Amino acid sequence: MQKKEYSVEIGGKILTAIFTDLAEQAHGSVMLKYGETIVLATVCMSHDSQKGLGYFNLTVDYIERFYASGKISGSRFVKREGKPSEEAILASRVIDRTLRPLFEQSIRHAVQVIVTVISVDENDPVILAVNAASLALAVSNIPWNGPIGCVRIGKYDPEGKQASYGAGDDSLIINAPSSWRVDDSKYKFDLTVCGKNGNINMIEASAHQTEEKELAEALSRASEEITKLENFQKKIVSEIGKEKRVIEKETIDQQSVELFKKDILPKMEEAIFSGAGKAKIDELHNVWNKMVAEKYPEREDFSLEDNLFDDTENDILHKKAIEKNKRADGRKMDEVRDLFAQAGGVSSVLHGSGIFYRGGTHVLSVLTLGGPEDRHLIDGMTTKAEKRFMHHYNFPPYSSGETGRAGFTNRREVGHGALAEKALAMVLPSVEEFPYTIRVVSESMASNGSTSQASICAATLALMDGGVPIKAPVAGIAMGLMYESDSKYKILTDIQGPEDHYGDMDFKVAGTRAGVTAIQLDVKVEGVPIKILSEAMIQAKDARVIILDKIEQEIKIPRSEISPNAPKILIIKINPEMIGMVIGGGGKTIKEIKEKTGAEITIEDDGTVYFTGKNDSAEKAKSIVLEMTHEYAVGEVLKGEVVKVADFGAFIRLNPFTDGMAHISELAPFRVERVSDIIKEGMIVPIKVISIDREKGRIGLSIKEADKDFFNQKK
Known part of the structure; x- marks a missing residue:
């Protein structure tokens, strides 16, 4: 085996790139190691272009292998990994x-990136996967304008003391261990940041109502580490990088250009700036499609003419926005649509x-409340947990006025x-404050720009309507950019509409x-x-407040009671040593209680017992x-039934499960x-423990200490 290694320090730990001939048929491959987390990234490009495709065909697959964490997964009958987990899809x-943004979008060759998790410890394999994919592409012969770097950054509190929530860079941690992020109460904010040349091109973040300034500081600190990763990759490419394939860009027929300028271009501005949505410009696009089809009846592929239309629309939108402060639907740059x-x-x-x-x-958005037994059980490559909150989003074809596959x-x-x-x-709210399992389903009914952020707003309304005591309403907004230069x-x-499609960024910001x-x-x-991102966050906050005003006009605080159709949950705490008694042999006792009452019962290891059910x-x-679990104390006085009489005394039932x-x-x-x-069997007598x-x-x-006159009274 041929082998060459390169190393760099990132976040106080050593990152090692290992190049071997293990996957020698791939056009580019690398193993990245960080601690004992190892991923293998491979990249391949098809030999021939895909004619008539109309878009750049990039496929990315992040593959989890259970052997990476020393587990054998699946049921008794199926042990092979199945469909990708939600975590793998998100990765x-x-x-x-x-x-994707660093590829020439005119490429019509298929490109596939596969990242396989080989082993995993407390270091996040997803961060490694992004960097590994970048490096594999960078050293390959596939044309790509990288490399990029990726880090995770945040303010964490693994001990639960909020000791690390200080101000400034000193408290920012790069690539924190996974255990610090399993429970969101252990961090103030957690960001995955990717970038190139001091700019940012991808962010995923969750935060506990964090100020925009603090997040901007985290982006700046992340960018420093990203630059180290870029330089590390560039050094490797200079030593072992392959010469890039040259893919000739197809040129459009000049007759098409002249036809476009004569019959379509004069109508474009009016169609673009005709109001909300894309109806007019789509109509004009259809006219153009028919025009070129009639002109070139022998051809089947009109992707170049399609691109001409799209590129022109893109140029007009950018020019009018930057030079004239003009938007497609006539709004101001910072104006929110009707709510x-x-x-x-x-x-x-x-x-x-x-x-x-x-x-x-x-x-x-629709809310459903359930008991602890309704929690989502996750048994993944690295995680075994229960989720008490789920938000599911659906985008049916009719949402965009189209036909298509439903139910997938x-x-x-x-x-x-x-x-x-x-x-x-x-x-x-915490599980102690609100023990319900919470599921919200958001149905996109009509789409014209950022249904994901509208889902946050609708879900907030559903949670408040359902009486979930959330800390504050949340709203989301999508910010766009028309960019020519830094100035x-x-x-x-x-x-909305064409801005979403042709803008230079889709920056979704949600918060309170x-x-x-x-x-x-x-x-x-x-x-x-x-x-620019810092400015956009401030502008997003202004919009968010407008939306929150609208939400609070409808419902200011969560309703004081949950729906009468939702189940009722009661909680008690029992001695953990009594859990076995409540469950019974083979679960017999708890099953009998469930059948007798109709309630669901969930018992946790610490003795917390949840009772979920409707009516009583x-x-x-x-x-x-x-x-069953009542622990009697010396001095306690109560009544009991005599169940057995012996020469030396009487056995008395304190409850159906305990005798004295x-x-x-x-x-x-x-x-x-x-x-x-x-004394006779069946008598009810006063007793003292x-x-x-x-x-x-x-x-x-x-009996005599409970009531010394009891037998005198009986006489």
Whole structure:
């Protein structure tokens, strides 16, 4: 095996790039090692172009292998890894969104990037995967305008003391261990940042209502480490990089250009700036398509003519925005579209609902509450956990006025759902305060710009309508950019239609009045200066406040009661040593309680017991378990049923699960010759607990101390 290694220090730890001939058929490959986390990135490009495709075909697959964490996964019957987990899909999207802008979009050869996790420790394999994909492309013969660098940065509190939440760079941690991020209460904010040449081209962030200035400082610090990663990769490329393939760019027929200038170009500006949406410009595009099809009846591929139309539309939008402050729908640069908010009012069956409109983007969100047994069980490559909050996003074809496949969740839907989930999770009450499992489903009903951010707004309305005591309402907004240079650009608030399609960035910022809870950045240029992103965050906050005003006009605070159709949850704490008794052999006891009451019962290792049910089922189950697990104390006075009489005393039932014994000397204040003379089975007698032997499970009782006159009264 041929082998060459390069190393660099990143975040106080050594990152090693290992080049071997292990995957020698790939056009580029590398193993990256950070601690004991190792990923293998491979890249390949098809030999021939795909004629008539009309877009750049990039596929990115992040592959989790359970052997990486020393696990054998699956059921008893299937042990092979199945479809990608949600975490793997999100990782693939992070890699894709970082790499894609650095390809020449006119390329019609298929490019595939596969990153396989070989082994994993406490270091995040996703960060390694992005860097490995960059390096594999950089040393390959595939034309790509990299490299890029990727780091994770944040302010963390692994001990739960908020000791690391200080101000400035000193408290910023690069590439924190995964264990610091499993529980979002252990960090103030957590960012994944990718960039090139001091600019940023991808961000994924979650934050606990963090100020924009603090996040901008984190981006600057991240950029320093990213520069180290870029220089590290450039050094390697200079030594072992392959010569890049030259892919000739197809040129359009000059007759098409002349036809376009004569019949289409004069109409474009009016069609672009005809109001909200893309109806007029799409109509003109269809006219152009028919025109070129008639002119070239022998041809099937009109992608070059398509590109001419798109490029011209892009140029006009940029020029008018930058030079004339003009937007397609006539709004000001910082103007939010018309808003509508409705909390509830859909159906009394639903536990909570919200409808939110922002211009032509309409979303319905529906809340469902469940018990602990409804939590989402995750058994992944590195994670075994239960999720109590889920946000799922759906984008049916009719949302954009199209036909298509329904009932299939694509990567985009997974990504948008996760972004909204991240934004809302930061304001949820603790499990102690609100023990319910929470699921929100957002249905995109009509799409004209950032349904993901509208989903956050609609979901906030649904949560508040359902009585979930969130810390504060959350709203999201998508910011755009028309960029010419660092000094000539325009930031657009609430992008829609052609701005979404042709703008240079899609910068989604969600948060409360107090600060940001989530960020997602995608770009179509190589990167955006941090200065512009800082300005965009401030402009986003202004828009966010307008949206929050609208939400709070509809519903100011969460409703005081949950829906009567939602289950009721009661909580008690029992001695952990009694868990086995409540469950019973093979789960027999707990199953009987469930069947008898109709309630669901969840018991945690610390003795916390949740009772979930409708009507009075939860109360009934709670009463039974309390009775079972009641720990009697010396001096406690109660009544019990005599269940057995012996020569030396009487056995008395304290509850259906516990008996005690009153010795003959403890029955009455006078001498008792025979127990059966004064006491019979089935009698209800007053008793006082006078001794407890926990080791032997014995409880000593006294009737005479509970009521010295009891037998006199019986006479």
